[in-house]
Amino acid sequence: MRSFELIDAVELVDGVLQLTVASAAAGTAMDAVLVSACTEALRALGTDVGAVLLTGSGPNFCAGGNLQNFSESDDRGAYLHEMADGLHDFVRALAASPVPVVAAVQGWAAGAGMSLVCSADIAIGGPSTTMRSAYPRVGLSPDGGITWLLPRIVGAGRAREILLTDTVIGAEEAVRLGLLSRTVPDDEIRSEALRVARSFIDGPRATYASMRRLLAQSPDAPLHEQLDAERDGIAAAANSRTGREGVDAFVAKRKPDFRSVN
Structure with a gap:
């Protein structure tokens, strides 16, 4: 794992890569420099990382792009093209992550912030969480992958309604729709999300990576192709160090030591 100058944005703690996607200094708007640092960190993932935690600093997870900076640009189209490129590199890196991605969603997750919540495997919110x-x-079309991610979470029809009517989604509705995994008290969001992220550290990382690949391809794969992919995946896992340790531990009635094979 390489070191990063932006330690406030990227921090590795006890196997969890903690990425801050928005800064309180900018009203928790997304910061291109922070996002770039987070993307670089994901691309440099090593075996010392067992999970990724997305969070914002301040009262909100992420309030979207910085419209003040955008409005002051001489060429707004070029500005947003560059911003979207950087954001989409980050979304691609999240999708390619071999380890689970957890989001601590406090306060608002708006615009691209909502897109990033949709990119997480598990999203923990609280009563104040709003999307x-x-x-x-603001008269702009979506970015951050939300037009691809949201329909796969809530269904095509509901996604159209949410995007076209600019629906404000509270915490209870977000859980019902599957945008949030669950809620905890607001002051426990980050600690609970961190606890969930840490729970993956000693788990079967090869299994998590395989699960993420299978789940990512399943919406577009015919059933027969998905069945073949599952067959090939479990067969490969059976001969892997992770699979051998898991099965041998089960037969021996002991706790598996996946850390030794990760």
């Missing part, structure tokens, strides 16, 4: 695409409000 909104926010794009119609």
Whole structure:
């Protein structure tokens, strides 16, 4: 794992790579420099990382792009093209992560912030958590992968309604729709998300990576192709160090030591 100058944005603690996607200094708007540092960190993942935690600093997870900076640009189209490129590199890196991605979603997750929540495997929120695409409000079309991710979470029809009507989604509705995994008290969001992330550290990392690949391809794969992929995956796992340790531990009635084979 390489060192990073932006330690406030990227921090490795006890096997969890903690990525801060928005800064309180900018009203928890997304910061291109922070996002770039987070992308670099994901691309440099090593065996010392067992999970990724996405969080924002301040009262909100991420309030979307910095419209103040955008409005001051001489060429707004070029500005947003560059910003979207950087954001989409980050989304691609999250999708390619071999380890689970957990999000601590406090306060608002709007615009690209909502897109990043949709990119997480597990999202922990609280009573104050609120989501909104926010794009119609400012006359812009979506980015961050939300038009691909959201329909796969809530269904195509509901995704159209949420995006076109700029629906404000509270915490209970977000859980019902599957945007949030669950909620805890607001002051426990980060600690619970960190606890969940840490729970993956000593687990079967090869298994998690295989699960993420299978789940990612399943919405577009015919059943027969998915069955073949599952067959090939479990057969490969059976001869892997992870699979051997898991099965041998089960037969021996002992706790598996996946850390030794990760």
